[in-house]
Amino acid sequence: MKKTLIALAVLAASGAAMAQSSVTLYGxxxxxxxxxxxxxVNMTSSGxxxxxNSRIGLRGVEDLGGGLKAGFNFEQGINAENGGSANSVNGGLGWGRAANVWLGGNWGTFKMGRTLTPSYYGLTAYELTGAANYSVVANTYGFVGANARxxxxxSYTTPNLSGFSAELGYILKADNNNAAKWDVNAMYVNGPIGAALSANKVKGGKTNYALGGKYNFGNFALAASYQAAANSVNGDGSVANAVVGKRHGVTLGGTVAFxxxxxxxxxxxxxxxxxxxGAKIKKYTNALLEAKYALSKRTFVYGDYLRLDGTNNYGFGLRHNF
Known part of the structure; x- marks a missing residue:
């Protein structure tokens, strides 16, 4: 009887220990x-x-006790047309979308490695499409004038205090082509309101910043922002026409749900x-029209028309999250 009780106790203890650590496959x-x-006209999976972008990733978390947790995230871009990789760094090899480790608690979260920027997270607080590839805001002004990653x-992210949070990111000089970089956001996301101020700067360059907000009325959401890209960039972070310049502007949009x-x-x-x-170049009014229909909580079809710097671009597709 004692042996049985001991075995059950050991089994219960091991089960509790296993429950403290988990790894999730997603994509x-x-x-x-x-x-x-x-x-x-062509087929694309990350255009x-x-x-x-089509992708696959692993994320894990371990409960260290006392409210302290550790975790990691690795994410690989996938070319769903042919099964190959689709990353913009490292020659298309490795975990080009994310490779980081973090430590967090009730004091906030500290993270190291390749990750999405504070400016990116700030933009997603109010951008209507969820920072879709065809986002007219990101394709016109970049992710607050910079790359998404x-x-x-x-980086250090504060705890969420009734909707308020902030994140500060920093890259050392030796890790950024001999020029240190900082990136920061201050956000309020609570109920129907989403708002953020984001800024980033590479030493020796000018400061990119953006301020935006969104209000969800229920079946209708309205969003607006001011974008100041000191380094005129495309949505993928590349410098437009390989020339550095300024691109400042305003955005206004709405989403209606049926x-x-x-x-x-x-x-x-x-x-x-x-x-x-300082030479002036042509200014544009750009626009995005997006239609989506949810087939389930994880699958939807979409169509988009993007008017970008005098060009007309359109597409439709199917997205499944797992």
Missing amino acids: VVDLGIGKMDGEK TLNNG NNSQF GAASVTLDVTRDLKRELAD
Whole structure:
């Protein structure tokens, strides 16, 4: 009887220990057909006209006790058209979308490695499409004038205090082409309101910043922002025409939901656009029209039309999250 009780106690203890640590496999499959201006109609899984990038990832967390937790995240881009990799770094090899480790508690979270930037998270607080690949805000002004991800980033995120939070990221000089970089956000996301101020700067460069907000009325959401990209960039973070300059503007948009369907119209208008030498260049009014229909909580179909710097681009696709 004693042996049985001891065995049950050991089994229960081991079960409790196993419950303290977990690893989750997750991912996205997004395939669409679309046409960028000047190109032929084609299928894509991580293109500008896709809702998101196809990918697979692993995330894990361990409960260290006393409210302290440790975790990691590795994420790999996938070309769903042929099964190959689809990363923008490391020659398309490795975990190019995320590779980081973190430690967190009631004092906040400290993270190291390749990860999404504080500016990116700030933009998602109010951007209507959830930072989709075809986001007119991101394709016009970048993710607050920069890439969506940083390599070798140290970051600290505060606890969420009734909707208020902030994150500070920093990259050392030796890890960023001999120029240190900082990136920061301050956010309020609570109930129908989402708002954020984001800024980032590479030493020796100018500061990119953005301020935006969103209010959800129920079946209708309205969003607006001011974007100041000191380094004029495309949505993928590449410098437009390989020339550094300024691109400042405002955005205004709305989303209407009809049950499982929704329609979004988002518009950007340049207020200032110039090259590094101060020469003025053409300003644009850009726009996105998006339609989505949810087939389930994890699967939806979508269609999008993106008017971008005088070009007309359109596509439709199917996205499944797992």
